[in-house]
Amino acid sequence: MQPTVPHYTGDAFDEARLQTFGVGRSKLFIDLWCVAKTYLHLFDREPSYPYRIDALAQTGRPENAHPEGPAVALKGLLESATFDFFHRNTTNHAHGNKHLAYHLFDRNSNDYKIWERGLLHPLGYTFTEEEWKEAEALRQGIKTKCYDPVECRKAVDRFNAWLRRTLVCRRRHTHHKGALEHFELSEARIEEEFQEVALEMGTFLSLNESDLGRLLDYQHEMEWEVRSKSIVKEIESMQADVVGLQEVDRIEDLRDKLRRGGEGEREGGLKLAVFKHRKVRPYDDGCALFYNPKVLQLCRLRGQGGCMGAKGGEEDESLPAVAVIRYGGEAEAKQQLEQQERQEEEEEEEEKEVSKRRGSKAGAGKALFRSRLLMTEGIVGCEEVHEGDNDKQAPEEGQAKGGADKISTHKTEEIDLWSFTAPETLRRIHQEKWDERIAVVALLQHRATGRLILAASTHLAHSQDKPAAEAVRAAQVRQLDRALCEIRMAWLVGKEGEEGREEAVPTLIMMDGNDTPHLSCYGPHRAVVGEIEEGGKEGGKVYTPMYQTMAQELGHVDCLGEDYGPTSITLNRRYRIDYIWAKMGVEGKGKEGGKKDERGDVEGRGEKMVLEKVEVTPALDVQLAGFKNGGKYLVSHDEEATEAVYGLPLPAIEDQPCIPSDHLHVSAHLTFRVDRQGVGGREQKKEGEELLMKDS
Numbered sequence: 001m002q003p004t005v006p007h008y009t010g011d012a013f014d015e016a017r018l019q020t021f022g023v024g025r026s027k028l029f030i031d032l033w034c035v036a037k038t039y040l041h042l043f044d045r046e047p048s049y050p051y052r053i054d055a056l057a058q059t060g061r062p063e064n065a066h067p068e069g070p071a072v073a074l075k076g077l078l079e080s081a082t083f084d085f086f087h088r089n090t091t092n093h094a095h096g097n098k099h100l101a102y103h104l105f106d107r108n109s110n111d112y113k114i115w116e117r118g119l120l121h122p123l124g125y126t127f128t129e130e131e132w133k134e135a136e137a138l139r140q141g142i143k144t145k146c147y148d149p150v151e152c153r154k155a156v157d158r159f160n161a162w163l164r165r166t167l168v169c170r171r172r173h174t175h176h177k178g179a180l181e182h183f184e185l186s187e188a189r190i191e192e193e194f195q196e197v198a199l200e201m202g203t204f205l206s207l208n209e210s211d212l213g214r215l216l217d218y219q220h221e222m223e224w225e226v227r228s229k230s231i232v233k234e235i236e237s238m239q240a241d242v243v244g245l246q247e248v249d250r251i252e253d254l255r256d257k258l259r260r261g262g263e264g265e266r267e268g269g270l271k272l273a274v275f276k277h278r279k280v281r282p283y284d285d286g287c288a289l290f291y292n293p294k295v296l297q298l299c300r301l302r303g304q305g306g307c308m309g310a311k312g313g314e315e316d317e318s319l320p321a322v323a324v325i326r327y328g329g330e331a332e333a334k335q336q337l338e339q340q341e342r343q344e345e346e347e348e349e350e351e352k353e354v355s356k357r358r359g360s361k362a363g364a365g366k367a368l369f370r371s372r373l374l375m376t377e378g379i380v381g382c383e384e385v386h387e388g389d390n391d392k393q394a395p396e397e398g399q400a401k402g403g404a405d406k407i408s409t410h411k412t413e414e415i416d417l418w419s420f421t422a423p424e425t426l427r428r429i430h431q432e433k434w435d436e437r438i439a440v441v442a443l444l445q446h447r448a449t450g451r452l453i454l455a456a457s458t459h460l461a462h463s464q465d466k467p468a469a470e471a472v473r474a475a476q477v478r479q480l481d482r483a484l485c486e487i488r489m490a491w492l493v494g495k496e497g498e499e500g501r502e503e504a505v506p507t508l509i510m511m512d513g514n515d516t517p518h519l520s521c522y523g524p525h526r527a528v529v530g531e532i533e534e535g536g537k538e539g540g541k542v543y544t545p546m547y548q549t550m551a552q553e554l555g556h557v558d559c560l561g562e563d564y565g566p567t568s569i570t571l572n573r574r575y576r577i578d579y580i581w582a583k584m585g586v587e588g589k590g591k592e593g594g595k596k597d598e599r600g601d602v603e604g605r606g607e608k609m610v611l612e613k614v615e616v617t618p619a620l621d622v623q624l625a626g627f628k629n630g631g632k633y634l635v636s637h638d639e640e641a642t643e644a645v646y647g648l649p650l651p652a653i654e655d656q657p658c659i660p661s662d663h664l665h666v667s668a669h670l671t672f673r674v675d676r677q678g679v680g681g682r683e684q685k686k687e688g689e690e691l692l693m694k695d696s
Contacts, residue, residue, distance in 0.1 A: 010208065011203065013122075013200075013203060013204050016122040016123070016204070017122070017204070019122070020117075020118060020121075020122045021118075025642060028114070028117060028118050029118065030646075031114045031118070032114055032115070032118035032119060032205070033205070035104075035111050035114050035115055036078075036081075036205060038099060038111070039085060039099050039103075039104050039111070040078070040081040040082060040085050041081070041085075041099075042077075042078075042081060049081075049094070050080075051077050051080065051081045069209055070209070070212050070213070070216060071206065071207065071208060071209040071212050074206050074207065074212060075199075075202055075203050075206045076202075077202075078201070078202030078203075078205050078206060079195075079198050079199045079201075079202035079203070080198075080202075081202070082198040082201045082202050083194070083195060083198035085101060086101050086160055086163060086164055086167075086194070086198070087160060088100055088101070088160070089153045089156040089157050089160065090149065090152050090153045090156055090428075091149075091153045093428075094428070095428055095431065096427070096428030096430075096431045097146070097152065097156075097428075097431060097432065098428075098431055100156060101156075101159065101160055101163055102138070102139050102142055102156060102159045102160075105135060105163060106139065107132060107135075119201060119204060119205070122204065123174075123200055123201065123204060124170060124171070124173075124174030124175075125167055125170045125171070125174075125197075126170075127166065127170075131166055134162065134166075135159075135162070135163070138155070138158060138159040138162055139159065141155050141158070141159075142155040142156055142159060146432075164190055164191075164194045164197075165185060165190050167194065167197050168185065168190050168193045168194050168197060169185070171193065171196065171197055171200075172193075214627070224250055224253070228250070228253065228254070228257065231254075232254070232257045232258060234665065235258065235270070235665075236258070236269075236270075238665070238667055240270075240292070240667065241291065241292040241295045241296055242289070242290070242291050242292075242296070242444070242453075242455050242508065242510075243270060243289070243290040243291070243510075244287075244288070244289055244455070244456075244457035244510025244511075245287065245288040245289075245290070245457060246285075246287050246457060246458070246459040246510075246511075246512040246663075247285045247459065247512065247661045247663070248275065248285055248286055248287065248288045249284070249285045249286075251272075251275045251286070251288060251379060252379070254288075255272045255275070255377070255378060255379075258270040258272070258290060259271060259272070270290040270291065270292060270293075271290060271291055271292075271293045271298075271378075272288065272289075272290055272377070272378035272379075273289040273290065273291055273298055273322055273378060273440075273442035273444070273455075274288070274289050274320075274322040274323075274324075274375065274378055274380060274415070274440045274441070274442055275287070275288040275289075275378055275379050275380065275440065276324045276373075276379075276380040276438055276440050277380075278436050278437055278438050278459060279436050280326075280382065280383040280384040280426050280427075280428075280434075280436075281382050281383075281384050282379075282381060282382050286438070286440075287438060287439065287440045287457045287458060287459055288440065288457060289322075289440055289441075289442050289455055289456075289457045289510075291442070291444055291455075294447075295446065295447060295448075296444040296445060296446060296447065296453075297444065297445050297447060298320060298321065298322070298442060298443070298444060298445075299320075299321040299443040299444065299445050299452065299491075300318035300319060300320055300321055301318055301319045301320075301321050301491060302318055319413055319414055319415065320375065320413055320415060321442065321443035321491060322375065322415050322416075322440070322441060322442045322443075323415060323416035323417070323418060323440070323441040323442075323487055324373060324380055324383075324415070324416070324417050324418070324438055324439070324440055324441070325418045325419070325438060325439040325440075325441065325456075325458075325479070325480060325483045325484075326383070326417065326418070326419035326420065326421070326426070326434055326435070326438055327420060327434070327435040327437045327438065327439075327475075327476045327479050327480070328366055328419070328420030328421045328433060328434050328435060328479065329420075329435050329437070329461065329472045329473070329474075329475035329476035329479060330432075330435050330461065330472050330475075331366075331421070331432060331433050331434070331435075332366045332420070332475045332479070333468070333471040333472045333474075333475045336471070336475070366420045366479065367420065367422075368418060368419075368420055368479075368482065368483060368486060369418070369419050369420075369421070369422055369423055370416060370417070370418055370486075370490075371416075371417045371419065371423040372414045372415070372416065372417060373414070373415055373416075373417045374412050374413070374414060374415070375412065375413055375414075375415045376410050376411070376412045376413075377410050377411075380415065380440075383417065383419075383423075383426045384426055384427055384428070416487070416490075418483045418486065418487065419434065420434070420479050420483075421433045421434040435461065435472075435476065437458075437459055437460060437461055437476060438458065438459070439456050439457065439458035439480055439483070439509075440456065440457050440458075441454065441455070441456045441484065441487060442454075442455050442456075443455075443491055443492075451505075451672075451674070452492070452505045453505065453506055453507075453508060454484065454487070454488065454505055454506070454507045454508070455507075455508050455509075455510070456480070456484065456507070456508070456509045456510070457509075457510045457511075458480060458509060458510075458511050458512070459511075459512045459514075460472075460473045460476050460477070460511065460512065460513050460514045460515070460546065461473050461476060461514060462514050463514070464514065464515060464516070464522065464573070464575065464577070465522040465523075465526065469514075470515060470544055470545045470546065471545060473513065473514065473515055473544075473545065473546040474545035474546050474548070474549045476546075477546055477549050477550050477554070478549060478553075478554070480509070481554045481556075484507055488505065488507075492505060504584060504608065504609035504674075505609075506582060506583065506584050506609055506611070506672060507582070507583045507584075508580065508581070508582050508670075509556065509579070509580070509581040509582075509583075510579070510580055510581075511578065511579040511580075511581060512577065512578055512663065513546055513547075513577050513578065513579050514577050515544045515546045515547065515577055516544055516547075516575050516576055516577060517543060517544065517547040517558070517562040517563075517576065518541050518542060518543060518544065518547075518562070519542045519543070519544055520541070520542065521575060521576075526542070541562075547562070550579075550581060554583075555583060556581040556582065556583045557581065557582045557583065557611060558579060558580075558581060559579075559580040559581065559582050559614050559616065559668045559670065560576075560579065560580055560616050560666055560668060561616065564576050564616070564619055564666070565618070565619025565620075565621075566619065566664075567619065567663055567664045567666055568662050568663050568664070569622055569624065569662060569664070570662050571624075571640055571641055571644055571646055572641070574637075576619075577663075578663060578664075578666050579666075580666060580667075580668050582611055582614075582670065584609045584610070584611060608674070608675040608676075609672060609673075609674055610672065610673045610674075610675060611670065611671075611672060612671045612672060612673040613669075613670075613671040614668055614669070614670055614671075615668065615669040615671075616667075616668045616669075617666070617667040617668065617669075619664070619666070620664045620665075622664060623635065623636070623637070624640050624644035624645070625644065625645050626639070626643045626644055626645060627645050632645070
């Protein structure tokens with residue numbers, strides 16, 4: 001909900017706000033808050049960011065209420081967040097070389113254009129051409145120092161100091177018409193006057209008491225203790241044997257609630273196989289896999305991660321058959337783009353050789369590393385490597401590799417980490433080498449038949465309708481497929497001289513793909529054949545690079561079907577971006593011997609796995625809520641953009657870093673058939689296996 005009258009807050013900026021945003025709902029105001037959320041880290045739970053929006057809430061928490069009201073508290077919070085933002089460098093910033101001031105103040109970036117239009121221009125902080133030339137020279141200086149951490153930090157500090165000085169000069173010129181320009185600008189004086197710059201920016205972003213109060217009241221319904229009961233009840237009602245979750249926080253509470261069970265129709269609960277935060281350190285959201293222990297059991301690996309040996313649940317020296325995959329798709333896609341640009345400039349290159357190299361696929365050739373992490377009660381610890389860790393021979397019980405604090409007194413076990421960057425570079429200073437996107441993997445065994453199934457839950461890079469992000473997602477799914485093949489070889493085939501598994505093992509992937517099947521969903525301009533080179537077409541449809549790669553290049557089956565209804569609903573879109581993928585195996589080599597036929601079914605040694613039937617639960621038909629005459633009502637699809645309740649990206653809910661997910665759960669009932677072949681290819685036995693797959 002946004003201010004609906006010209007008097008936004010009753011301060012000196014109301015006229016400028018009215019001219020900038022207009023009356024009523026403003027897309028620019030929403031976009032401005034989204035940029036502020038990203039760069040000011042308003043909802044970040046990192047301890048170094050004390051900008052706790054939840055402290056504004058009054059509902060049920062009078063002890064947290066600001067004595068002068070939440071609107072005054074919001075101004076102070078935004079002032080502090082803005083001031084700190086212009087002082088961050090690669091060392092004092094928890095996310096390293098990411099979302100710093102020099103990233104935002106790039107006049108060619110969309111984020112800066114929103115920041116300038118919605119904040120800088122109304123306040124009189126726009127730059128001259130000469131100032132932009134200075135800024136670009138300093139930005140280039142940072143790029144040349146990026147491989148030296150100390151020099152990079154110094155270069156960022158120089159940019160920040162120049163930026164603060166320039167903004168102070170802009171304020172002097174705008175507010176005092178040059179009257180103060182003859183006063184010296186010492187470092188101390190700049191800091192003092194820059195505090196006023198930060199205050200103006202924070203105040204301009206603020207909301208009035210009435211609008212903020214409505215937002216806070218509505219957010220009470222989204223608090224975890226209120227909505228977690230509905231989430232758990234919904235998951236239990238699906239009667240799923242495997243549940244893949246993305247954008248998961250509050251994992252300990254969710255794990256315990258689902259494990260207890262009994263609230264839904266199922267007797268007993270779901271067990272957590274594995275959860276990992278998508279960041280290298282244990283905070284923010286992540287991906288999880290749960291399973292029904294009455295139907296499935298988690299497999300274990302012999303020794304130090306050899307091939308599958310002990311049965312699930314046996315207490316011995318074996319390790320749990322779970323893994324984490326850390327993508328490097330962004331770096332791979334960027335490298336691929338740079339390679340193509342270089343190739344286009346090489347005019348003397350033979351056309352045949354150029355075409356051959358242009359056809360190379362991002363994500364297929366990047367080095368893949370296998371290392372170890374620690375897991376306690378299904379929750380995987382820290383990846384980040386800290387100084388001095390290389391001197392440690394082994395982590396202590398309850399402590400994750402990479403120097404994480406103790407996370408539990410329960411049994412801690414090692415698991416596999418498969419990463420597309422060297423483990424020692426999993427540090428914030430090297431964040432350009434790896435993605436904050438992961439997959440979690442578990443090898444499960446069907447109790448009734450003894451059959452194995454490899455399950456994965458993953459969350460791909462965000463931003464729809466952006467070719468650069470689409471290329472990253474295509475690289476990530478290639479990396480996912482490659483890592484899963486390596487996991488199958490390591491876990492199922494075994495080492496030289498070991499006995500491997502002979503049956504075909506299907507792979508199931510539950511995915512927040514952050515992309516639609518067809519480019520036409522983004523508008524007619526993206527549906528033109530040939531518009532996107534990576535997007536394939538069939539029957540007039542142009543597929544997104546991610547979907548093209550999964551369905552056609554890698555041979556995964558979209559269990560929901562490419563025309564499934566929307567699974568992500570916001571004020572601006574209704575997209576289908578969630579998937580359940582099935583692949584009956586990999587083209588065999590070594591002891592596995594699986595060979596894929598033209599239908600995508602896979603033969604193991606002496607048997608064939610077939611996806612016999614898929615029963616898909618129809619997409620949910622959801623309406624958004626409106627607010628009128630003091631109460632809520634359901635708005636029609638046509639009214640969503642103007643009448644549906646929303647809360648900007650404000651405020652955070654309790655200690656969660658973001659607003660609740662905008663996704664709807666999807667589910668399917670999958671039936672597999674195993675055909676065993678006799679001598680001469682004669683069919684000897686058919687064995688059916690049913691598994692109910694759910695993705696949320």
